[in-house]
Structure formats: C-alpha cells, structure tokens
Amino acid sequence: MAQKPSIPKGTRDFGPLEMAKRNYIFDTIRSVYSLYGFRPIETPAMENLSTLMGKYGEEGDKLLYRILNSGEFRQGTSVDDFQNKSAAALAAAFCEKGLRYDLTVPFARFVVQHRDELQLPFKRYQIQPVWRADRPQKGRYREFYQCDADIVGSDSLLNETELMMIVDEVFARLGIRVCIKINNRKILTGIAEVIGAPEKIVEITVAIDKMDKIGLDKVNDELRQNGLGEEAINALQPVIALQGTNKEKLATMRQVLAASEVGLKGCDEVEQVLNALEETDLRNVIELDLTLARGLNYYTGCIFEVKALDAQMGSITGGGRYDNLTGIFGMPGLSGVGISFGADRIYDVLEQLNLYPEAAQSGARLMFCNFGTKEAQCCLRYARAARAAGIATEVYPDSVKMKKQMTFANAHRIPFVALVGENEMAEGRLTLKNMATGEQQLLTIDEAIAIINEA
C-alpha cells in the first residue's frame, strides 16, 4: 500500500470520540453565553489582508496565513521585484486575502462594517477556528478554536461583572475549580506614572506578566535591561510582592497610587466589579493579581485570566476591556469588553481530571444485528419506531458473522443490541440484549423502547 496520506503539521483531525468531548465544551460555553443574552455571529475564514495586517504587531504579521491570488498572481510583479523585494513585500503583491488570526479583529471589522444595522450595545459570541503560522509544539496548534464573547457600545462595569459570572458558571458546569484573576490596565499605568517611567508601561507589564514563569529576580533583570533605574525597580517591589485579601490589596494600592489619577480610577473599577460580584454567590474565587498584565496592548481597563486549581496548565480563559478597537477601522470612541475561552486547554484539563460525563462519549444507544435481507427489512421498521421515540439507532448494514457485529457494538459502546431472527419475526418481537449486564429479553418494539428510554 502507498504511503499514508497526512495533514499539515500543527493541524488535527477530530474523530467521533474527540468530537463528542469538544462539543460538550462548546455546547456548555454556548449555552451559558445564550443564557446571558449573547447572540452568535460568524465571519469568513478569509479576510482581506488590509483588515488583518498591522493589528497583531510585527510578529503577528509574520504568523498570518496568506492566500495566493487566483490565476496569474504574478501580474504587476517584475523580475526585479522577484529578486530584490523582501518575502513580506512579495507576499503582499501575490496575496490579497489571509486567514483569520483571531476573532477580535474580525469582530471589530464586523461592527464597523455593519454599524447601521446594529443596535448598541451589541453582545455577540463567536465560536470559530483561527489559524496561525506558529511553530507547532505541545498544546500549540496552527488551527484552533476560539470561543469569544464581547460587548461593544457600553462603558458600564456591569458588563465586566456579568462576564465574570459567565466564567464562573461555565467552569461550575464543567466541574473545573478555577481561580479568576482580575487586574486593571489603569492600575498598571498608574504604577508606571508613580515610579516615574510612564513611557515604559509596555515593558513593565510584559515583565510583570512573566512573574509566575521566571520569578522575581529575572523580572527585575528584565526591567533593568529595559532601562529602568534601580529607584524605579525598588519602587516596584512592594507592588509585585503584594499580599492579602482583595480589599487589603486595594487599600495598599490606593496609597501607592495616591498621586496618580488614572491609577486610582483603576482601583475604583476593580472595586466596583468585586463589590457587585459579592452578592452573586460565585462558586469560584476571584483574586486581584497585579502581576496579571496580558500581552495584548489594546486592553485599557479591567483584564482577567482564569487558572485551573487542580491541573498544571497556563491560563484557560482571558479577556478584558478595550476602549478603541474599532478605531483602527475608522470608528473611534466605541468601548468594548470581552472574554475568550481556550477550548484546547480546557479539553486537556477535563481529560487530566477525568471530568467528561459518560453521555458526552456515546453514539447510538441501540443497534439491530443483521441476519439477512428479510430480517433487516423488519429491523428497518423497528428502527424507525425507536428513532421516532428519540433513540439514536443503527441497523448493522451487512449480514456478516454475529461476532463481528457484536465487536462493532462493543467498540462503539452501544448499550443495547436487538436481535431479530426468524423466530422473533414470526412473533412480531425482538430479543433485546443489555450489553452491560448481558441480560436478554424477548419484547415488542414498544416494550424495548420503554426499557431503553428508562435506562
């Protein structure tokens, strides 16, 4: 036989068992989003490169998948261009379209493009794959799903509050205990101001973000490398090392940030969200964490991240407030806030903790064995009745050896098998076998349906 065909590195096939588990996650997230009044949208896999370029930083531009123009794509490109232009410039000449890199930029594009049809505030969710030409590695793929919810057109902190309730509800339903971390970009801006290095805000947040991964010393080294003076670094230490309850932390920060208007505003925002959440009986802990910075520079207010308590795994959900995302498409002044569930990591956590419900793993609940054309004809009628009663049912298509058919039923974890031979046909009945107990009963199809539906 020829060499097996394969799929591109970093992409995946999902078989029935993986699909059942993935759908369990997507359905849970989708249900909760709907319950909170978010409504679904979908955008095309391909966007114009003019929409995508420059939105994810220089590194991001390199990770975009470009689609070669159809037909004579060389048109307008000279030999000189071919020899001397950079790969990026040549790609720009050959390609007009690229694959979606995330769901946030297409959403911003969607809002601006359809602004005349939309009623603000607009609450949408979107569950679709994205593509990145990243180096594949464990847990990092070139095609993966994002599960985003965003509200645009409302400044209210009620949105942040409800997003935290959604996070809490999703993980409660999935049975994953989590810690929800919250911070606010304005607090980080305030810190930069207070230590006298406002222009270093990006470097400071990026460095602080690595606290968990590389520890205090290396964070300090990185700050130094980024040109922060010892005085500033010293001033940062109490902030990085902050301890206590959320209220205690906020009180300390209000002192540290006394001279920074924006910093105090950040404290107010976090406090309002935390206060509102106090009365909503969250089942998970929410914690103010000043080392939480998140890489994306478009965040301007509250930011959040979620970590699983019982599994070693990076952030499994994140998000935040961005005040000017649609500005890049010529529609300034529209504030938004959103979250994104990391389905692949959640999948791995559920797998590690063995938290998938049995129901998320099964296909048909009844299979008819096939003893020949005449018997199969009778099975078709019975199967029709079982399906009408909502029971997922298969008729084994070929009248092969019984053992082969039973092996199939076992491999598919089908809990009931029905046998219809000559005797059963003559009596207008079937033999129902419970595959778990091995018990067999001679029944009418209606009796069998009742038993399966009660099981």
Added chain:
Amino acid sequence: MAQKPSIPKGTRDFGPLEMAKRNYIFDTIRSVYSLYGFRPIETPAMENLSTLMGKYGEEGDKLLYRILNSGEFRQGTSVDDFQNKSAAALAAAFCEKGLRYDLTVPFARFVVQHRDELQLPFKRYQIQPVWRADRPQKGRYREFYQCDADIVGSDSLLNETELMMIVDEVFARLGIRVCIKINNRKILTGIAEVIGAPEKIVEITVAIDKMDKIGLDKVNDELRQNGLGEEAINALQPVIALQGTNKEKLATMRQVLAASEVGLKGCDEVEQVLNALEETDLRNVIELDLTLARGLNYYTGCIFEVKALDAQMGSITGGGRYDNLTGIFGMPGLSGVGISFGADRIYDVLEQLNLYPEAAQSGARLMFCNFGTKEAQCCLRYARAARAAGIATEVYPDSVKMKKQMTFANAHRIPFVALVGENEMAEGRLTLKNMATGEQQLLTIDEAIAIINEA
C-alpha cells in the same frame, strides 16, 4: 469617517438572525444524522495540496485556494522559473497547502490515514465550510458549508435505503415538501453499452444531466458534438423520455438493457432500495429519474438528488455510491455511499416559503431595565435566578433613558421586560411587562419566572 472595511468577494458575515436560522438547519440535520447512528468528525481547513490536487478534475484544481508557504517562499525558485513557468507550476512551488474544496476527499484521506483506529463500517457526518475560488454569483459563494454523511466499508444497499430515510426525515422536520430522485450509474453505463458507445459514458451522462436545464434538443446537439452517431442518439430517445411509475420505468429499462449485465445490475439495485423503502412510510415521493446523472465521475452505483416541490431551486441535496474513493490514497476496495445537504439553498427555500419557526429567531426572553447602580445590583440577583431556571436573560448595562432601553428590547424581540425601581426594590419585587400585550404585573422573581416559563 474612513471607508468602511469589507470582506472578500463571495464570502459572508452572518449576524445573529441569520445564525439562528442557519443553526436551525444545521441542528435539524445533525439531530437526524445522530438518530441514525452517524457520528461527527472534523478535518482541518488546510490540507496538503498533494491530497487535494487531481481529485476534482482540471477545473477543480484551478478553483483550489492555495496558502503561500511561510517565510522565504521563493526558496528553490529561480528567476527563470519565475519568468517562464505557468502560474499553476509556480503556485505549486510557492504553496504546499490548500483550503478544503469539499468534505468527501478529506473524508477519504481521513479513513485511509486512520484506518488502524477505525471500526468498519464507519458512519460519519461532517458539517464544515469549504472554499472554492469560483466566480461569485447569486447563490454561489466562495465559502459555504457542506453537511455530509457517508458510510464506508459496507456494500449493503441498506445504507442507500437509510440515507433516503434520512433525507425524508430532515425535510419532513423542516416542513419542505420534496421529490427525491434516484438513479444508478450502472444503468447509465448499461445504456452506453447498449447504444454501442461505452467509451462515451462520461459525455452521455453530462449531457443527460442537462435535460432539465437546456431541454431535449440541446441535449441531442451536445451528444452530436461529442461524436455520438444518429443511431446512438435515436436509441437514447426512449430512455430520456421515459415515463410512468417507478415499476413501469424499471420494467422498460430491463427490456432496453436486456443485453447489458451491468445495466441489469443497476436496475436490481434501484429496485431493492425502492422495495425496502415501501414499508418505511416515507412522507415524500421518491422517483426513478434516468436523466439524473450528477457531474461527479466517482459515483459507481445509486445516485440521488432532491428537489423542493414548492420553490424554484436547483438540487438541494445529493449523493451516491462510490466504490473506490479511498483508492486514490492507496487503499482500494473500500466502498462508500453518502449524501450532502446544501445548507445555503435550503436556507433560501425556507426563507421563500416562510417556514422558519418563531423559536429559531429569538435571543433573550427577559431583559432587565437599568435604573442605576443600586437597582442594577438587585437586577443581577434576579437575573441569576431567572438564568438558573433556564431563561436567557439580559441586564441592560447602562442606565440610559427608558425609551432607548425599550427600543433595544423591541429590536431584539425580547418578549418580557422587567423593571426594578426604588419601589420594587423596597418590596422585593419587580414589574414584569409582557411586550406583546403591554400588560404589567408586580411580581416576585419566582412568580415572574413561572409566567415566562409558561409563555
């Protein structure tokens, strides 16, 4: 404001209302597939071009979207290549991957690649988008969903029978009256044999396939152009003009094909499927139609197509038996049969006939108006209770003018609005407004939940 951003020609955004309708279609198809024991798989959007090329004919190769290799894609291409190679050859040098063109070839690739893990017969369904660099026109898009179900590893005609039952069930659930057309490639092969032009089978089927669109005269012209003699064309006339019940048609065809073993085999196959279906109470008509040929040359046995009776629209579902699809990936001898629902056309038919249920069009069922921070806090608690009772609920995030909030509720067709002002808060109650009747009632949250759940 800058120019509005846009999306690539032939692609579409789907807003919440379109999504609700599309999901209604996908969910219906998915439910029926599951009920028949089909299990979902997903394959990557990107496949290796070696998997896709040469599978869809020359025309198909041109319609593949190619992904530019990342980084220095020029590597290995000389200036001479750039100047003198064809666009296709140069594209082959610059691109290793392409976007999925249909779901059938990726499925065949999946089966061969995972053959050691699969239990045959393998029944899978797959609902994913595909991409074609086709000229966009009304009803034809460059990105669209296919909804396929296939069984591989079983020759049994029971599979064809069950697929027809699935078609019948899906359209019954959607409320679309259809005619299911069935034919068999072996019958067509037999006809070609009998008229003495076996090598013209492709041209004959392609021409006959156009009967509905261009009429008898032009079909005959096309046959002539393809080199068929007048004798052969004359011999074809009774076949093209065949009338009567399925049984009558089959009887006539058995006479016409008396000298063709393969032709008679085709008649047997169709007859078996039709007989088996007789006892299953189909709600739609199934009709043997010899002009049905379907363009795809990989079909080898039964072929089917579905037309809506009450709307002007091409085929809305199609499929057939193919005996050697996995052979192209080095795994010969595996027979398969499948169907594909055309979601976009079904969408248009439902739209034309106004068949969408009300439930497929609504978002939240309850909205809390926002009168300020303190009141909103109370609303959050009430909303939590309503959501726990399964009611999709929004809290309007900003305390803006009442009129604006009501306009929002109306635009989103939210059937109930709750008002919680100072009085309601003091009494531990809310005012529930039924948006259809205008009726207002002062209620506890539990009473309100009961009313909404009964509505």
